[in-house]
Amino acid sequence: MITLTLIRPDDWHLHLRDGEQMRAVLPDTARRFARAIVMPNLKPPAVTTDMALAYRERILAALPQGMRFEPLMTLYLTDNTVPAEIIEARRSGAIQAVKYYPAGATTNSAAGVTDIAKCYTTLETMEQVGMPLLVHGEVTDPEVDVFDKEKIFLERVLIPLTQRFPRLRIVFEHITTREAVEFVRDASSYIAATITAHHLLLNRNALFQGGIRPHHYCLPVLKRETHRRMLLEAATSGNPKFFLGTDSAPHSRSTKETACGCAGIYTAHAAIELYAEAFEQADALDKLEAFASFHGADFYQLPRNKERITLKKENWSVPANLEFADDILIPLRAGESLAWKIMD
Numbered sequence: 632m633i634t635l636t637l638i639r640p641d642d643w644h645l646h647l648r649d650g651e652q653m654r655a656v657l658p659d660t661a662r663r664f665a666r667a668i669v670m671p672n673l674k675p676p677a678v679t680t681d682m683a684l685a686y687r688e689r690i691l692a693a694l695p696q697g698m699r700f701e702p703l704m705t706l707y708l709t710d711n712t713v714p715a716e717i718i719e720a721r722r723s724g725a726i727q728a729v730k731y732y733p734a735g736a737t738t739n740s741a742a743g744v745t746d747i748a749k750c751y752t753t754l755e756t757m758e759q760v761g762m763p764l765l766v767h768g769e770v771t772d773p774e775v776d777v778f779d780k781e782k783i784f785l786e787r788v789l790i791p792l793t794q795r796f797p798r799l800r801i802v803f804e805h806i807t808t809r810e811a812v813e814f815v816r817d818a819s820s821y822i823a824a825t826i827t828a829h830h831l832l833l834n835r836n837a838l839f840q841g842g843i844r845p846h847h848y849c850l851p852v853l854k855r856e857t858h859r860r861m862l863l864e865a866a867t868s869g870n871p872k873f874f875l876g877t878d879s880a881p882h883s884r885s886t887k888e889t890a891c892g893c894a895g896i897y898t899a900h901a902a903i904e905l906y907a908e909a910f911e912q913a914d915a916l917d918k919l920e921a922f923a924s925f926h927g928a929d930f931y932q933l934p935r936n937k938e939r940i941t942l943k944k945e946n947w948s949v950p951a952n953l954e955f956a957d958d959i960l961i962p963l964r965a966g967e968s969l970a971w972k973i974m975d
């Protein structure tokens with residue numbers, strides 16, 4: 632039997648939702664990952680330390696008996712987030728980062744930032760106290776082509792921001808383009824990026840494979856093959872600036888399979904297995920552990936995990952759907968087979 636043993640990985644970008652939906656998806660992540668950076672784009676968003684800490688308690692209360700998992704919390708940045716909120720978040724010890732959604736860029740981002748200049752004093756405090764800024768890096772300008780939104784965000788917003796705040800720790804989340812890879816690679820050590828499994832495995836053809844495929848729709852949208860290859864090269868390069876962030880983003884089937892479907896791909900049911908498949912395709916399984924289990928912890932200045940997980944090379948079928956509160960969830964590769972399986 633072929634096996635692969637790794638230090639238990641962490642997921643540095645995760646959507647857990649809330650209530651019954653959270654209860655449905657949380658075990659998938661907790662089974663594989665020791666910790667995860669939990670995104671704050673709830674309804675209403677977690678904009679204060681108190682809200683983020685209350686959300687953390689709800690996550691811990693929803694964890695099945697006997698499962699260990701540490702949610703790392705984030706604050707949702709708005710035009711009105713004050714520096715004192717950052718100080719309080721830092722003092723809490725449970726909040727690891729602040730999330731910047733350009734208003735209207737993605738799911739539950741309506742309360743996000745309309746103009747990053749409105750947040751300069753708050754960003755200054757973050758820079759001073761070493762609080763990382765996590766960025767959904769897409770412009771909302773309706774004139775910009777959907778496939779260029781990340782590249783244009785980099786030029787118009789992110790590069791100027793790094794020049795104004797050179798010591799602000801920034802994670803460019805779920806990067807999808809050659810330009811993002813090159814920027815992060817050549818930037819200072821204050822800049823890092825997460826890469827999803829789906830952006831490593833799929834290019835934009837997957838959106839139109841024999842018809843329109845709503846379960847392959849996420850933001851930033853899948854890009855062309857040249858970009859996918861660049862992401863794979865970055866993830867398998869051993870460069871500590873690139874690390875695992877699934878962006879597993881569950882939406883019920885009825886909100887995906889509709890005239891105007893939600894953005895988000897669910898991958899938590901097989902997250903590390905999907906990354907293993909991508910790394911194996913690149914003949915770089917030996918690079919998976921650092922990407923999945925070391926680089927993120929090092930960037931966040933948290934201890935690396937000590938326990939291990941083992942994957943075995945064995946085909947298994949992903950269920951056609953999963954329970955999701957009062958609806959169902961269609962996971963990535965639903966009804967198809969995967970080559971790696973996590974062992975208990």
Ligand SMILES: NC(=O)N[C@@H](CC(=O)O)C(=O)O
Nearest residue numbers: 646737738849850880894895
């Ligand atoms: N990635 C997505 O397509 N969707 C995410 C939001 C996000 O990460 O942008 C979600 O919350 O559904």
Ligand SMILES: [Zn+2]
Nearest residue numbers: 737767804850
């Ligand atoms: Zn995002």
Ligand SMILES: [Zn+2]
Nearest residue numbers: 646670878880
């Ligand atoms: Zn996300």
